[in-house]
Amino acid sequence: MNRDPSDQGMGEIVRTVARWLRGFILAYGIYVVLHGHITPGGGFEGGIVIACVFILLTLAGGQDLGLSFFSRRAALSFISVGGLLFLALAWMGMWWAGGAFLQNFIGTSEEARFSLFSAGTIPILNIGLGLKVASSLFLVFTVLAAFRIDAASEKPEEEGSGS
């Protein structure tokens, strides 16, 4: 593919630092998602942080580096997985647990308070939301960023029909 120079990413230093940082930021993002019900944070917040990791990699190392970790197809399927997880839990509250749509049907025990596995469905919903937000934002970014570069070439679009 013919790339224009600005898409090669930035210098070697930036690229190296980005490579060092990515693990930490990713871990932070995941932490924020998982502890959303105890500390400030949650699916939105963590999802955005995770999306930032991949955006950072894309900016620092160019399209290929970013997409090598997280392809567009993967992003699209993660969006769906996240959304479906949310919906599946919502329906489970209604049919399996016999309550209402979106009911928090996993019990919330008194002693588990303030630990990671408390608060019933909330952490799981958070994970679904995090997946969805992270992959949506990354996908939007790459598509927007890639548009100019690929506009000239007639290569058929990478088809993401897995929606």
Next chain:
Amino acid sequence: MAFLLPLLARGRPVVSDCLANGTLAGLTIMAFATIGVESLYHMGAWPTPIGIDLRLDPLASLMLIAVNVVGLAAGIYSIDYMRRYTDKHRYYCLFLLLVAGMNGVILAGDLFNLYVLMEIAAVASYALVAFGCERDELEASFKYSVLGTLASSFILIGVALVYGMAGTLNMAHIASRVSESGMGPSLHIAMALFLCGFGLKAALVPFHAWLPDAHPSAPAPVSAMLSGVLIKAIGIYVLARLIYNVFGAGEGVLEVLRWLAVISMVAGGLLATGQTDMKRLFAYSSISQVGYIVLGLGLGTTLGVVGALYHLVNHSVFKSLLFLNAGTVEYATGSRNLEQLGGLNRLIPVTGATSLVASMSIAGIPPFNGFWSKLIIIVACVQGGSYGFAAVAVVMSVVTLAYQLKVQRHAFFAAQPPASVAVHEEPRLMATAMVALAIGCMALSMLVLAGLSSPFLVGPAARTLVAGVFAS
């Protein structure tokens, strides 16, 4: 439980026509199943002010039926029509999200929830208007999305003010709070913001700039959805709900509504007569007909509201039919410029016949449904003592007849000019959708037999509105 099904329309793995249309058909059946049911559903089983409610009453079922029937017809029509565009599965995804958003808005019993669901419908429609990615479409979509986002911001400010005053977001609770404490200046501002915001969405005249661009630019089934139901579901319906059921219809608000309505009626109608582009003409005509609906609502009497709702349903059927007709004409001849068309009655007879039905309905020729609903509105005007408005409504009806005749004469009856050579037959599924809507038109005309002052379904819906604020 039937009213939860709109959520299903989020159907993600939409890759085939069957799946999409199956969902739409299912939704339509669900919508009919809601007739006569009146209930309140608590999301997550939280009691009323804590969680989010879905509210189903006769007015909501009426709107649900209108939205889903038109959605189904447009969906069937798209099977053939959308062959010309790439990425059909994405189109269906967005289309279903649009329908889901509208269904959600209709059922919402919570102010902020309503805002969120409205955004679903709005974002889907911005994307659908730009679906062809040509210059016109992109430009129209940009204009539409700027004005739409502006409207959403106004509405959100309104929601913030209402929350600050009432401390709750549930519509029934807000209603009881408002009736206890009365409307202070802040609530008046919130009301004005809602009027601007939803007026923008409904394309009432001072806020109409986006509509004549956006509606013609979209693919035909989408134009049918936008003009047929979107402006009503997220514009007029919500406005009616807020004015009548939440804030209690004050005389001042109704006065403003009446004047907006008359301006819309006159401006839309007069601008429509000057158009030569078929879809653009229909778009202006939508503005004018929305004027009729809002005039009926603005009268504040039962008869006026009945007329308004009846006209709303009628308009969603015949206007979407007209847009589908225009789409077929464009599909068949490659042009929608009235001056280049002619003699299509012989070439695409189904389109010709159905568009005749729709045109006669919208112009208010006696046996058709448009006549009855306009008659009710005009009678309500006279009863309410506003003879001026009644006169304007009659005159504009004649203007409507004039521009619809122009379409019929130029497009379908005149001798065929040599320009349009390659005319295709309309594909069978497109014809099916149009015939179904035309039959819908006829069926609606029959409704008046059930009693002029409260036709089937419309009567209970109107009573929901006139009954005043929600009892909580």
Next chain:
Amino acid sequence: MIYSLCLLLILVGLYGVAVSRNTLKIVIGLLIMEHGVHLLLILIGYRTAGSPPIMDPGTTATDFSGSAVDPLPQALVLTSIVIGLGVLALMAALCVRLYERYGTFDIRAMTRLRG
């Protein structure tokens, strides 16, 4: 009064939308309006000397509900921020596509539709 500053912020955004002749600047105007609305909502939720609505293991529910700020507007703002981001992405895509078609961000060049 602090609310009027929010109102001013919203009005500046509105002014930006009204006078800008550039698609991206119109988007920026809308962004400013959004910031104003979010700030307004959070201000409505504030209570004097309030603490964040997140409980520590030690506190009792009664103490907590007497001192924490209103969580509802915060949830609304979170939702609204993400919706705003989605709309922004869509509008940026429109701008980029328009740029590709017209070679400019200037809306005065885009006059195919009139009336």
Next chain:
Amino acid sequence: MIEVIAILALFMLVGAIVAVETSHLLFAVISVGAVGFLAAIAFLLLGAPDVAIVQIGVEVITLVILIRATIGRDATSAVGQRKLVGTVTAVTFVAAIGLFGLQGLSDFPAFGMSVMDRIADAPSNTYLQDGLADTGAPNIVTAVLLDFRAYDTLGEATVLFCAVLGTLAILRRKARVAPSPNEHKEDSE
């Protein structure tokens, strides 16, 4: 507290005016970013750390998207002399709305008087009082977002999904299947 917020809001106002008035697109984007970060600080001070985190993250992504969209296109400037009449009309119009709005805010409760203090049966009181016991989540904002009002969040995730699909649809390379001869007006002879 109110003074700090007022100062922050004033800075935001300055940033906003710069963003609207500058003719350089990159300046405009950066100023709007500054407004966003100031908003994040204000949120943090106002007891909304959740919102502050989201605001910072969203602001970063907004800036990246906007800068990516501006840089390398056009001469990044939005020049062109504005018509004086247009500006004056806009200013008058906006000022009129502002005055109207200020009038309306006259009966709005004072800053710091939250809904919970004024209205005893406001849902927020219930959230704070019973949130932990009912949902098991000490972070009440999350509890509201994902349990009490989870339907909103579902809708919001759908909006995002919708926007992603829309972006993909708008930016796809070929919008129409190979045009038939009578596809476009100009082709129809």
